[in-house]
Amino acid sequence: MAESVRARLSELRREFHRHPEPGWCEFRTTARLVEELRAIGVDELAVGPEAYDPDDRMAVPPEHRVETWYDRARDHGVDDDLLEQMAGGNTGVVAVLDRGEGPTVGLRVDIDGLFIEESDDGDHLPAAEGFRSETGETMHACGHDAHMTWGLATVEAIKDSEFEGRLVAFFQPAEEVSGGGCPMAESQYAEGLDYLFAAHVGLDHPTGEVVAGIVRPLAMCHVEVTIEGTSAHAGKAPQDGDNAIQALGTAIGNVYGIPRHADGMTRVNVGRVEGGTASNIIAEGVEAIAEARGETTALMEYAKDELTKRFETAAEMHGCEADVTVASESPRADSDSELVDVVADIARETGGIDTVVPTADFGASEDATFLMQRVQRDGGLATYLIVGTDHPTSHHTPTFDVDERSLEPGVEVLTNSILAVAEDGP
Structure with a gap:
């Protein structure tokens, strides 16, 4: 035995x-x-x-x-x-x-x-x-x-x-x-x-x-983001590009500006970003991984919705498109x-x-x-x-x-x- x-x-x-x-x-x-x-x-x-x-x-x-x-x-x-x-x-x-x-x-x-x-x-x-x-x-x-x-x-x-x-x-x-x-x-x-x-x-x-x-x-969600733009020569014709990195930068600043909520605590974080190819190329694509948390499941949903909105609107502002996918989540x-x-x-x-x-x-x-x-x-x-x-x-x-x-x-x-x-x- x-x-x-x-x-x-x-x-x-x-x-x-x-x-x-x-x-x-x-x-x-x-x-x-x-x-x-x-x-x-x-x-x-x-x-x-x-x-x-x-x-x-x-x-x-x-x-x-x-x-x-x-x-x-x-x-x-x-x-x-x-x-x-x-x-x-x-x-x-x-x-x-x-x-x-x-x-x-x-x-x-x-x-x-x-x-x-x-x-x-x-x-x-x-x-x-x-x-x-x-x-x-x-x-x-x-x-x-x-x-x-x-x-x-x-x-x-x-x-x-x-x-x-x-x-x-x-x-x-x-x-x-x-x-x-x-x-x-x-x-x-x-x-x-x-x-x-x-x-x-x-x-x-x-x-x-x-x-x-x-x-x-904390209720939480993991979010995966892809922003697609248009490449162009950064010196010769930058006006022809839609800069995915610029869109991502705008989005990140806006994500950390999500308003606090009267019902309780929330958390957001952008933990990883990757994209672009060279210094002289307007980046046509970037990826990011982010998360939202909340003291309650409802507060997490609030933070998630606001985070998603900020990626999407920042991409639109810069002529790009954002795809935001919830990879996983958990309730309180x-x-x-x-x-x-x-x-x-x-x-x-x-x-x-x-x-x-x-x-x-x-x-x-x-x-x-x-x-x-x-x-x-x-x-x-x-x-x-x-x-x-x-x-x-x-x-x-x-x-x-x-x-x-x-x-x-x-x-x-x-x-x-x-x-x-x-x-x-x-």
Whole structure:
């Protein structure tokens, strides 16, 4: 019999850390999750298109990127049949335990990495102890390696317990691009969930602290913009051109001038621009990536509409055309107080936890809110909890790392919270 997940939390987390893959390209990661879930012995496994409708995916990367990571996974020995199930970037897995009459409880963890080259500095623990990312271009710089480890260990612990009911564990792809939450929430596996637990590590909360439920996550959208103009010789005939770069410059200034809203906070950002060919050519095309966020979903929609309008009108002013596409988005959803109380009570009784914070503002965005919103809309309860960890630098940096003392308490809090609602309700 294979050694249990709970006996090798650090080992498993470090294995995931060595092989980070970006959103919708988590082929090797999904295969490794399937291997562990099969060893645990779940009652149902759904991979890729079995778990969700591929048409519901957001922020799907270009085909060439998907194929690159697909080929890497094949070269590393991932089973051909399993790879075929994930063809086209349909990664991720849902695992189900059916244990008789009782509530249906969901558990959601995310699985993707980021396009960050991990530090090789000798003071960076993964580099010093030999589990630094091996890809050279991607990194688990947000703790998803720990999340997957929690997810597997919690499924195993629930299977070995006297749990009565149905556990549905969502190992969700593409969180970093807000691409995977929607298809998971729209799937058959999200139907009839009485309770949902989602979790994150760290987020500036130290080792030994648990936040029982986040509130006020920002609704957000990722936007892709293309501006098309007309090229011309910049010295001989500039009047014959329609300058896409000039249109973009006008648009960027106008985007940052979107008025504040009386109903609450909004955020906008233009994060990347690219275009033009030479200094003596009026640019005929540029591309940009931007985002809008809001304290509520309605405020995000306001910011998104205003951002779109400014790109379109700036392009028109300069004789160009703008195409603005929403690549992905996520709504706001707050943790339910009833589940917050359950998690807080469990955390207070968990070894390694010395501080319990009932709720905290999230301050960023998360597409787990799609699942939370689905559960709440259908009459269930949801919470998104944080298990603190000492991280030497911030999330999304080359020297981010997880304090592995947080692994076991995370499993205990998730497992016992699930058992508590299954036995007694909130």
